[in-house]
Amino acid sequence: MNLGLKDNVAIVIGGARGLGRAIASTFAEEGCRVGVWDVSPDVHTAAAELGGTGWQVDVTDDAAVRAATSETWAQFGAVEHVVFAVGIGSGKFGFPFWQLAPADWMRVLQVNLIGAATVAHAFAPKLAERRRGTMLFLASVAGQIGSQTDPPYSASKAGLINFAQCAAKDLAPFGVRVNSLNPGMIKTPLNRSVWQSWADRQPPELRTDYEAWAAEKIAKIVPLNRWQTPEDIAAMAVFLASDRAANVTGQTVNVDGGYVMHW
Numbered sequence: 383m384n385l386g387l388k389d390n391v392a393i394v395i396g397g398a399r400g401l402g403r404a405i406a407s408t409f410a411e412e413g414c415r416v417g418v419w420d421v422s423p424d425v426h427t428a429a430a431e432l433g434g435t436g437w438q439v440d441v442t443d444d445a446a447v448r449a450a451t452s453e454t455w456a457q458f459g460a461v462e463h464v465v466f467a468v469g470i471g472s473g474k475f476g477f478p479f480w481q482l483a484p485a486d487w488m489r490v491l492q493v494n495l496i497g498a499a500t501v502a503h504a505f506a507p508k509l510a511e512r513r514r515g516t517m518l519f520l521a522s523v524a525g526q527i528g529s530q531t532d533p534p535y536s537a538s539k540a541g542l543i544n545f546a547q548c549a550a551k552d553l554a555p556f557g558v559r560v561n562s563l564n565p566g567m568i569k570t571p572l573n574r575s576v577w578q579s580w581a582d583r584q585p586p587e588l589r590t591d592y593e594a595w596a597a598e599k600i601a602k603i604v605p606l607n608r609w610q611t612p613e614d615i616a617a618m619a620v621f622l623a624s625d626r627a628a629n630v631t632g633q634t635v636n637v638d639g640g641y642v643m644h645w
Contacts, residue, residue, distance in 0.1 A: 385624035388413030392463040392623065393454055395419040395441060395501055398428040400570050401520060402467030404612035405619045406432055409463070412620055417454050417461075441468055441497030451504040460512060463623045464505050466498045467520040469539075475579035477530040487534040494538035495545070502549055510556040516623045517553070519546045520615075521562040523638050531576050539564075543634050550632030559631035561622050566610045566638025567600055605640030 392409040396402035398420035406428075410416045416434035418425055421441070429436030435457055439450045455461060470493050472486045498519055509515040524532070525539025543562045550560035567573065574592055581589050590598075601607060618637050621627055636642050 385412055385620060385626060387463075387620070387624055389415065390462040390623075391415045391417065391458040391460060392465065393417040393419065393461055393505075394465045394467055395439070396466070396468035396520075398422045398425040398436070400467075401565065401568070401612050401615050402465070403428060404616040405465055405467055405520075406434070408613070408616035408620045409623075410434065414463075415458060417458060419450060419454075441466075441501055442492050444500050444503075447500050447504050451508075455508060461505065461508065462514065463516045463518070464501070464509070465518045465520070465619060465623075466501055468497055469494050469520065469522070469535075471532045471535045471575060473575060473579065475531065475576075475583055479530070479533045482533065487537075490534040491538050491541075494535070495541045498542055499545060502545075506549070506553060506558075509558045510553060513557045515558045517546075517549065517558065517560045518619055518622055519543075519560075519562045520619075521546070521564050521634070523564045523566050523636060523641050526564065526634070526636075526642055531580070546634070547632045554631060559622075559627070561630060561633045561635060563615065563619055563622065564634060564636045564638060564642075565615050566636070566641040567596070567604055568610050568612065568615070569596075570612075600639075603641055604638070605643060608639060610637055610639055 392414045394402050394406040397406035397418035406416050406418050410432045416432050418429040418434055418436045419439045425436040425438050437450045439446055472490050519542050521542045522539040524536040525543050529536045546560050546562040553560055614637050
């Protein structure tokens, strides 16, 4: 796209696979120097394939996040863009919500929301000191519509959207922009796990395979009637980091084929 990001430093948390990997790859294609964080040991291989550096980090461990932030800053000299692309679900079909136990919520909130806040706490002071940069949080349309499929996931993403707005207000005086980006229907392991948790609760005569289930859902709720792709999300993520989005902060951007409009 040639967005003027050459030689910028972009750190993608959760960048070893899935949407995070697509985002990290697109930053690299734009000429950025890329750092990849992930809880998976595959992070080093993924980062090397992008010509970047990897750190194995658990975002729920504050001490580890702060140590990795210091190492990242020392490695690159400065950081311009931070993308939080971490997300887990409860692994259970949550309708009605009382079918879940309160304990099913804890890990989801700890990773998706508290993990994001932990990363933001570590990076924000340095970005503010430099008076430039961007932060982006990968949320979900489920955080806007109260999806009944997985209430812990939906609530965590709703909280993340709200936190991004709080962070945007706090960092605006320092010239640092913060936004959240909401994917719609994408073929990811997390999306497939939603189908699996649904299918496990259906009688045999009502059960359908993943492709049929997804096709029916997309036809019902996505006005453009098609999947979104990791590349769609990555293109918007990188655009929001660029100066072409210089007046965009505190926004919730949906790349969802019109899904939320449906609601």
